[in-house]
Amino acid sequence: MIRLTAGELAAKLGLNCCGPSERVVCGAASLGEAAEEQLAFVGSAKYFEAGRASKAGTVVAPPGYEPAEGQAVIESPQPRAHFAAALGVLYPLTTTAAGVHPAAFVDPTAVVDPTAEIGPGVRIGPNSRIGARTRVLHGTSIGAGVVVGDDCLIYPRASVYDRVLIGSRCVLHSGCVIGADGFGFEFSAGRFHKVPQVGTVEIGDDVEIGANTCVDRAALGVTVIGTGTKLDNMVHIAHNSRIGKHVVIAAQTGLAGGVTIGDYAIVGGQVGVGDKARIESRAVVGSGAGILTSKIVRAGEPVWGTPARPLRQYLAQLATLARLSKRKGGT
């Protein structure tokens, strides 16, 4: 962990420090849990009192905040965002240990940038390419013909199947599986026959993929995850889905095949989306919603429930049911 003064930290953030700028900052915590050498943040005027009651020696706070005695203040119009930036300073990522670990299995036809780090037990298949400063950590499996861009961080024990393309500055967490076969079978003569899944997956830049999340390859063509999109843990993206840019999908949500999601859409956790449904740009889907096959969800009012409907309608129906049930002596 880094140790610096409040003044030095403020300077790194391009902000002013008021009060005892020589205070040491070493780590960060919430207002309620911070200790003297830790940084906390006061999000808005609503938290001024909590800020003064906090034991944090240094706080990021908006203009107008009056600190507790002895508290250093790093003044910011956006305390939350600057606090996040401060975390990057206080807890720097481990830097890349350039080079291929002697116990990695790199195919002779693979091209690994000399500034990349390939950890022990990692496999890189034939004709794959790993970009500059990208870290591929312990035990990860990279297939054949895969391209990974620059400055990516692939945590231990991820799986990337053959021919998947991954942009730059992506983060893949442990246990994610990118490019496994789509779930496609033809039924004939009393049994299911596998339809070869010959497409692939393309992942843009700045994408984060959560732990144990699965993105299946397309049957034909590509499954797409757009630039800037963030997937939480255990999300399932089936074959041929196309997710736009800067989309957020919370944990345990599942998309069936051929789903389209527009840019800046927000999808809650445990949502189920049927085949070929379309969630339009900037639409919002509440947690646990179920979206039927081929349904279109538009921007505007968030949708909830199964089958997904506008929030007001969903709430009205819940209220109706409760009222009728009560009137009949149900409860």
Next chain:
Amino acid sequence: MIRLTAGELAAKLGLNCCGPSERVVCGAASLGEAAEEQLAFVGSAKYFEAGRASKAGTVVAPPGYEPAEGQAVIESPQPRAHFAAALGVLYPLTTTAAGVHPAAFVDPTAVVDPTAEIGPGVRIGPNSRIGARTRVLHGTSIGAGVVVGDDCLIYPRASVYDRVLIGSRCVLHSGCVIGADGFGFEFSAGRFHKVPQVGTVEIGDDVEIGANTCVDRAALGVTVIGTGTKLDNMVHIAHNSRIGKHVVIAAQTGLAGGVTIGDYAIVGGQVGVGDKARIESRAVVGSGAGILTSKIVRAGEPVWGTPARPLRQYLAQLATLARLSKRKGGT
């Protein structure tokens, strides 16, 4: 990728080729995305126009299809199935690289067929047996006393616990876990005590297990996955469940303990099935349904919703709720 002529491909499929049979085929795509050297398929008369508008140089199409100028036609009464077969020709699976990688950890008491492939970092535990031409790829963990049949494909980073039996021609995707302990505890004296899970898992032939899917071992006896059954990604099969033959279960569905599913049943995604429920042969369960403990689901009408009920009943209830809510001015 394979390169051949339309005529050669038709011959391999046992079909006729009409038109310019010397056209080169190299890869496949959908009608809308295919390029000149790619194969596409025309599923039925409904797609005749799209077929003629496609840039695909060669199509698999039903009798009666009139091709675009210069388009080769591989005529088939079942274009979809023959297209799937063509994919197998155009994108052959990597052949097995027989032998044990020097960086695999194979117990001296394990028996690996000389035609099998054991990848780097794989572990094969004591007394386990790996069949002919089976591929066990990078980093997979096979416990003790496991039997894997012939011609299986186990992708990187799968886990198979002790004593699990797996048939022939099975496909196990990355991250799946077969044979972990069932979730069994006895509560006494203020805490939970583990009930040793001493049963195992038996998987038939031709089974496919999706990425990150979990099949728990039985408390006593066996958890069974029948021949020909296909499980999608992140499916949870709890201890002592018995799944029949040629069953399909879509992603993120979970079965509690002791569930029975009959042959040819179809279960959608994100379904929850309570303890000891029984889904009968050929029954159909809609995505997102919740099946209560000990409930029996019969073949015939598909069931939907929670608690799961016949589709018509489910739809009628949704309609009633919408109508009542509207009448009361809800929306």
Next chain:
Amino acid sequence: MIRLTAGELAAKLGLNCCGPSERVVCGAASLGEAAEEQLAFVGSAKYFEAGRASKAGTVVAPPGYEPAEGQAVIESPQPRAHFAAALGVLYPLTTTAAGVHPAAFVDPTAVVDPTAEIGPGVRIGPNSRIGARTRVLHGTSIGAGVVVGDDCLIYPRASVYDRVLIGSRCVLHSGCVIGADGFGFEFSAGRFHKVPQVGTVEIGDDVEIGANTCVDRAALGVTVIGTGTKLDNMVHIAHNSRIGKHVVIAAQTGLAGGVTIGDYAIVGGQVGVGDKARIESRAVVGSGAGILTSKIVRAGEPVWGTPARPLRQYLAQLATLARLSKRKGGT
């Protein structure tokens, strides 16, 4: 497998054996499936007949049970619990093979107890500590600054990120990921910026974590899993959640950020819990329930449905809907 006589087994359990105590016991099964040399149990008077009809040569049974001819009886006031204890005798866990496998990657600054077992392909990061008799099996990834207590069993291919603390006697199944980043982003200037997740995870003693389950690290501070708590497969615990002691959470349940669960609560499978909701001590949440953000669930009546409500209310509403729908000719 262990082979002993009914008398010897009874002695190990501190119980009496009636009848032919020289019968061999070698393995266990259910009453319906047991063979002559297997142990089964008769849970209560309800099963007396099944006990007598069973082929089991030895049974654990309550006082008053009259055995079949030639059947040995180990008499117990708590047959189920003593049967579980007998399983531990009949199927002992593999003992620890103390030592570090030559193909493990243990950082020179890590401290591994000489009685611990570190399997092939395992990585232990800088400054981490592994306690006495703990087994870390094939391919598992342990980050930097991690502490694992004594007598833990970590199955192959688990992931533990940096700085996570794990107590003693814990079991971690294959594919679980402990300490991946919480899902935290700040939106500004048209894109999401990662909020560094600088907290960690603390896991108490006697915790069991299911296969492919994910417990995310806190943004700041800690995500806590209390002593004695059991998580089933594919459970998602988001950043900063705090789970009490002796809690049970069934498969595929997901907790959003900052959720609190009190001691001895029971949460079914596929439950979704919104941000900052609180499930109080000894509360019971039915499978598939959806608990809204900031909602408080109290002990007493179990809750069901989405949004979660007391079971009686939920049932009354289902009944109302069914009745109204029928009256209108819906079905």
